[in-house]
Amino acid sequence: MPDKTITLDVFRFQPEGDGKATFQKFDVPYHDHWVVLDALNWIKDEVDGTLTYRWSCRMGVCGSCGMMVDGVPKLTCAAFLKDYYPSPVRVEPLAYFPVERDLVIDMEGFLDKLKSIRPWLIREQEKPLEDGVYLQSPNELASFKQYTMCINCLLCYAACPVVGAEEDFIGPAAIAIAQRYNLDNRDQGEHLRADAMASDEGAWGCTFVGECSEVCPKNVDPAGAIQRAKVDNTKDWYKRMLMPWGQR
Amino acid sequence: MADPIKHDILIIGGGGAGLRAAIAVAENDPDLTVALVSKVYPMRSHTVAAEGGAAAVVTDTDSFAAHCNDTISGADWLADQDAVEAFVNEAPRELTQMEHWGCPWSRDASGQVAVRPFGGMERERTWYAADKTGFHMLHTLYQTSLKYEGRIKFYDEWFVTKLLVDGDRCRGAVAIELRTGLIHTMVARAVIMCTGGGGRIFAFTTNGAIKTGDGMALAYRAGVPLKDMEFVQYHPTGLPGTGILITEAARSEGGILVNKHGHRYLKDYGIGQPVDITDPRHPQKRTMELGPRDKLSQAFVKEHEKGNTIKSPFGDVVHLDIRHLSAKKIRLKLPFVRELALNYAGIDPIHEPIPVRPVVHYMMGGIHTDIHGATPLAGLFAAGECACVSINGANRLGSNSLTELLVFGARAGAAAVAFAREQEYGKLATLEKQTNDERRRIREEFLTKQGGTERIAALRTELYHAMEKGAGIYRTEASLKETDRTLESLHGRYDNLQIDDHSNCYNTELTSALELRNMLDIAGALLHSALERKESRGSHQRTDHPKRDDRKYLKHSLAYRSGDGPPKIKYLDVVITKWPPAKRVYGAEAPTGT
Numbered sequence: 001m002p003d004k005t006i007t008l009d010v011f012r013f014q015p016e017g018d019g020k021a022t023f024q025k026f027d028v029p030y031h032d033h034w035v036v037l038d039a040l041n042w043i044k045d046e047v048d049g050t051l052t053y054r055w056s057c058r059m060g061v062c063g064s065c066g067m068m069v070d071g072v073p074k075l076t077c078a079a080f081l082k083d084y085y086p087s088p089v090r091v092e093p094l095a096y097f098p099v100e101r102d103l104v105i106d107m108e109g110f111l112d113k114l115k116s117i118r119p120w121l122i123r124e125q126e127k128p129l130e131d132g133v134y135l136q137s138p139n140e141l142a143s144f145k146q147y148t149m150c151i152n153c154l155l156c157y158a159a160c161p162v163v164g165a166e167e168d169f170i171g172p173a174a175i176a177i178a179q180r181y182n183l184d185n186r187d188q189g190e191h192l193r194a195d196a197m198a199s200d201e202g203a204w205g206c207t208f209v210g211e212c213s214e215v216c217p218k219n220v221d222p223a224g225a226i227q228r229a230k231v232d233n234t235k236d237w238y239k240r241m242l243m244p245w246g247q248r
Numbered sequence: 249m250a251d252p253i254k255h256d257i258l259i260i261g262g263g264g265a266g267l268r269a270a271i272a273v274a275e276n277d278p279d280l281t282v283a284l285v286s287k288v289y290p291m292r293s294h295t296v297a298a299e300g301g302a303a304a305v306v307t308d309t310d311s312f313a314a315h316c317n318d319t320i321s322g323a324d325w326l327a328d329q330d331a332v333e334a335f336v337n338e339a340p341r342e343l344t345q346m347e348h349w350g351c352p353w354s355r356d357a358s359g360q361v362a363v364r365p366f367g368g369m370e371r372e373r374t375w376y377a378a379d380k381t382g383f384h385m386l387h388t389l390y391q392t393s394l395k396y397e398g399r400i401k402f403y404d405e406w407f408v409t410k411l412l413v414d415g416d417r418c419r420g421a422v423a424i425e426l427r428t429g430l431i432h433t434m435v436a437r438a439v440i441m442c443t444g445g446g447g448r449i450f451a452f453t454t455n456g457a458i459k460t461g462d463g464m465a466l467a468y469r470a471g472v473p474l475k476d477m478e479f480v481q482y483h484p485t486g487l488p489g490t491g492i493l494i495t496e497a498a499r500s501e502g503g504i505l506v507n508k509h510g511h512r513y514l515k516d517y518g519i520g521q522p523v524d525i526t527d528p529r530h531p532q533k534r535t536m537e538l539g540p541r542d543k544l545s546q547a548f549v550k551e552h553e554k555g556n557t558i559k560s561p562f563g564d565v566v567h568l569d570i571r572h573l574s575a576k577k578i579r580l581k582l583p584f585v586r587e588l589a590l591n592y593a594g595i596d597p598i599h600e601p602i603p604v605r606p607v608v609h610y611m612m613g614g615i616h617t618d619i620h621g622a623t624p625l626a627g628l629f630a631a632g633e634c635a636c637v638s639i640n641g642a643n644r645l646g647s648n649s650l651t652e653l654l655v656f657g658a659r660a661g662a663a664a665v666a667f668a669r670e671q672e673y674g675k676l677a678t679l680e681k682q683t684n685d686e687r688r689r690i691r692e693e694f695l696t697k698q699g700g701t702e703r704i705a706a707l708r709t710e711l712y713h714a715m716e717k718g719a720g721i722y723r724t725e726a727s728l729k730e731t732d733r734t735l736e737s738l739h740g741r742y743d744n745l746q747i748d749d750h751s752n753c754y755n756t757e758l759t760s761a762l763e764l765r766n767m768l769d770i771a772g773a774l775l776h777s778a779l780e781r782k783e784s785r786g787s788h789q790r791t792d793h794p795k796r797d798d799r800k801y802l803k804h805s806l807a808y809r810s811g812d813g814p815p816k817i818k819y820l821d822v823v824i825t826k827w828p829p830a831k832r833v834y835g836a837e838a839p840t841g842t
Contacts, residue, residue, distance in 0.1 A: 045705030
């Protein structure tokens with residue numbers, strides 16, 4: 001063991017055991033360049049092979065390693081120990097999700113919410129591939145580009161009090177991804193996403209706390225996407241009220 | 249879930265190739281069902297980390313012949329030219345299809361897709377989505393696949409441990425459902441392996457944790473040969489310590505590589521001469537920093553031997569300097585490079601050069617397939633990095649791999665559909681017996697195993713240090729044999745693993761142990777292929793056999809598992825159509841494609 005160590009206080013839960021959640025402390029070697037994920041790997045490799053968590057790319061793009069670090073949703077591959085040292089670091093599974101085991105949460109609910117907004121390009125008529133790509137100017141790309149950056153890490157769900165209180169709220173990432181398609185000039189499916197988006201479980205469930213955008217590691221700004229969705233939905237509502245004969 | 253789980257097509261691996269294959273099946277034949285089995289949720293697949301771009305001919309000044317020539321010469325003539333021709337021909341259609349599915353390709357002012365130059369390519373033909381092309385492609389494919397709800401069934405976080413083979417035909421697979429630990433019989437009329445490469449057998453790699461060569465090992469253990477395993481690509485610019493990828497696109501945009509004296513050292517290594525960074529011709533294609541990856545990685549080793557590399561807290565590096573690109577250009581075209589350098593190298597590349605070194609990135613070798621993705625085992629197909637067709641030969645050009653996922657994912661999907669339509673399912677009783685044997689094996693060897701003194705991580709660490717030392721950029725018979733001795737001892741010590749986790753639910757220590765076994769198996773295929781290839785070609789450099797020998801070795805290596813002993817190595821001629829083997833030249837002498 002090197003001279004410096006840091007304590008990780010880690011949430012443990014084993015469904016095959018007594019069903020009780022506990023915290024377990026580990027003293028881990030401290031290195032300036034280590035992230036929380038390095039510490040978890042050291043524990044699993046050297047001390048306790050039963051410690052269970054998800055990870056892969058370790059460069060902030062696969063979205064696997066999201067956990068609560070001292071109560072804040074973080075990608076553990078981007079949470080540097082030096083920002084916590086010498087205090088102990090509490091590591092827990094992402095808030096507001098059912099826990100499968102230790103630091104692994106059940107994300108099936110998120111996938112259902114994602115599917116509900118039809119996250120794919122919808123066209124009334126497809127152009128044949130022989131006719132080439134759809135034209136899209138750099139400005140048109142820029143208008144939705146930010147919302148394409150979501151890595152589905154779910155930190156925004158763990159930060160959102162509405163997600164915590166309302167089980168059916170489809171949540172920040174799903175709404176941001178819906179907007180990614182709605183604002184893409186090639187997409188013609190906004191009306192097909194409207195039911196999911198315009199409901200109380202959709203954009204209107206959001207009370208504009210804004211924590212989602214605070215914790216997003218990719219600057220997607222889901223809060224911005226949701227507020228835009230509210231504005232667009234309101235405009236549509238007025239259009240339908242004032243021009244009921246018109247099409248949306 | 250009641251066993252056996254039956255689908256017409258079983259796809260193992262949910263990255264770019266697997267998703268493309270699944271969509272191909274769903275679009276090809278609405279009556280067929282597809283299972284997509286992945287040990288991680290598909291958006292976590294390592295395709296997500298690819299950055300630079302995907303190549304396809306699209307400009308008026310480019311040609312299929314030029315893309316073929318670049319690819320074949322880049323491969324040091326070990327690529328099968330019929331496969332390369334098919335690949336190059338189908339590439340533009342596949343990338344256009346991606347655009348139709350919504351992929352946010354970067355655009356030029358006219359609204360067309362933009363293309364950038366890339367290493368070893370004579371013309372600009374690399375389509376890109378900023379510097380996160382793999383990420384955007386993977387999410388486009390995954391989200392598009394969700395359209396086929398009902399036809400594509402996802403088995404997320406299911407870990408395949410064995411292929412089911414009966415009557416010389418692949419009939420399905422045995423898979424652990426991680427959440428519960430239940431081990432299932434999955435039967436199919438055709439199986440497509442899309443599990444990626446195995447870079448994690450080396451110490452420094454761009455690859456994520458999941459890249460442990462699982463599918464290669466599964467096929468190998470089922471008697472399918474692994475082809476060209478000795479050819480491992482080192483990407484010239486990974487971050488020291490972590491190995492995190494800094495894309496070749498940084499050099500496409502004009503980034504330069506300098507040694508400790510501030511010199512652009514590549515000029516000494518037969519990849520042409522530099523022009524000044526202010527010269528409008530910079531960066532010149534197929535020259536200097538836009539040379540092929542094998543030569544750039546080899547140059548680093550030579551510079552290190554000469555004492556010209558820069559010491560860093562994580563070993564020797566050179567500098568990738570992009571400061572002369574404007575801050576605006578970096579923010580627009582290389583934002584992820586900047587983010588990675590800030591987070592993981594502690595520098596802002598707008599103001600400081602990025603420390604880089606070669607790190608393992610891609611395996612040219614893999615499961616032997618034909619140009620349709622069929623392996624020699626009837627009913628088993630393969631596509632993507634886990635497969636070797638071969639279009640990449642002895643060295644892959646950057647941006648050919650992302651396109652490869654699409655072209656061969658689609659081909660393998662179509663071939664699997666055609667095969668499956670003619671097939672019955674295998675004999676259930678036979679297959680379920682195989683699964684029962686596998687359940688017992690896993691229980692006895694891992695879940696109920698007591699005692700044992702070897703930590704999985706200790707064996708893994710020894711493996712990757714030995715591979716890096718003996719089977720790295722330059723190899724000798726002695727270095728390869730020494731690594732093989734280490735590998736032998738690791739096989740023995742594997743039987744004495746210390747397992748802490750005996751539970752069923754979400755047991756990642758079990759999967760780590762199974763992955764380690766896969767890593768040991770593919771390492772053996774690699775080492776023996778490298779030992780038998782007594783020449784230097786592309787990324788396989790033998791200092792004891794420094795020349796390319798077309799007379800003896802214009803052939804693919806085929807490594808066949810042979811009980812507990814070393815694999816048997818056989819050879820298969822490379823398919824030559826229009827491009828006779830020639831001297832491999834870059835820089836000013838580079839011939840243009842005809």
